Amino acid sequence: xxxxxxSSRYLVKRTGEKVFLECVQDMDHENMFWYRQDPGLGLRxxxxxxxxxxxxxxxxxxxYSVSREKKERFSLILESASTNQTSMYLCxxxxxxxxxxxxGPGTRLLVL
Amino acid sequence: xxxxxxxxxxxxxxxxxxxxxxxxxxDRGSQSFFWYRxxxxxxxxxxxxxxxxGDKEDGRFTAQLNKASQYVSLLIRDSQPSDSATYLCAxxxxxxxxxxxxxxxxxxxxP
Numbered sequence: 001x002x003x004x005x006x007s008s009r010y011l012v013k014r015t016g017e018k019v020f021l022e023c024v025q026d027m028d029h030e031n032m033f034w035y036r037q038d039p040g041l042g043l044r045x046x047x048x049x050x051x052x053x054x055x056x057x058x059x060x061x062x063x064y065s066v067s068r069e070k071k072e073r074f075s076l077i078l079e080s081a082s083t084n085q086t087s088m089y090l091c092x093x094x095x096x097x098x099x100x101x102x103x104g105p106g107t108r109l110l111v112l
Numbered sequence: 113x114x115x116x117x118x119x120x121x122x123x124x125x126x127x128x129x130x131x132x133x134x135x136x137x138x139d140r141g142s143q144s145f146f147w148y149r150x151x152x153x154x155x156x157x158x159x160x161x162x163x164x165x166g167d168k169e170d171g172r173f174t175a176q177l178n179k180a181s182q183y184v185s186l187l188i189r190d191s192q193p194s195d196s197a198t199y200l201c202a203x204x205x206x207x208x209x210x211x212x213x214x215x216x217x218x219x220x221x222x223p
Binding site: 105 | 144146154155156157158161200204207208209210211213214215216
């Protein structure tokens with residue numbers, strides 16, 4: 001079974017803090033994704049990565065950065081958290097060249 | 113026009129009935145379509161995908177694809193209260209064939 005894990009299920013941070021969200025997959029998948037999900041807006045792609053050290057912006061990259069130093073790990077960084085980044089963050093991975101994505105459990109982030 | 117559109121619902125059906133969930137997409141070149149189920153507070157999980165016109169069955173679930181009408185649906189037979197969830201339709205697109213999701217249809221199966 002594909003297993004995608006995320007470092008925290010719930011996180012509370014203050015405005016202006018630097019926030020790290022970690023995602024790890026154990027299936028040697030080349031591609032990894034970060035989404036955020038908000039009521040009424042659905043899932044929106046923030047960043048994705050083809051492979052180690054490779055990244056591409058998604059639909060809403062502003063205010064976020066990513067890091068992929070190892071194949072199994074994809075980190076999402078909020079450089080200076082703001083209240084409008086309060087959301088559910090979902091990580092996903094897939095085998096390169098395929099389309100089926102597998103999701104982690106999600107991190108619900110609250111920025112005060 | 114959104115790339116993937118779904119009726120947000122909520123859709124309520126009695127236990128044992130057939131639930132029908134619908135999705136339309138704008139890119140006529142789309143070749144594959146995915147259905148995910150998401151329970152409240154949880155992450156999406158893949159139910160099934162379909163590539164070819166017609167029907168694809170997996171247990172109580174049937175996906176139906178009509179490329180001419182740019183329409184894909186998910187039927188759930190013998191609906192159970194445990195099927196109560198939000199169902200997301202997704203279509204690959206973009207440079208990385210990343211999935212574009214509809215906003216989801218919330219289904220409630222009443223005991």
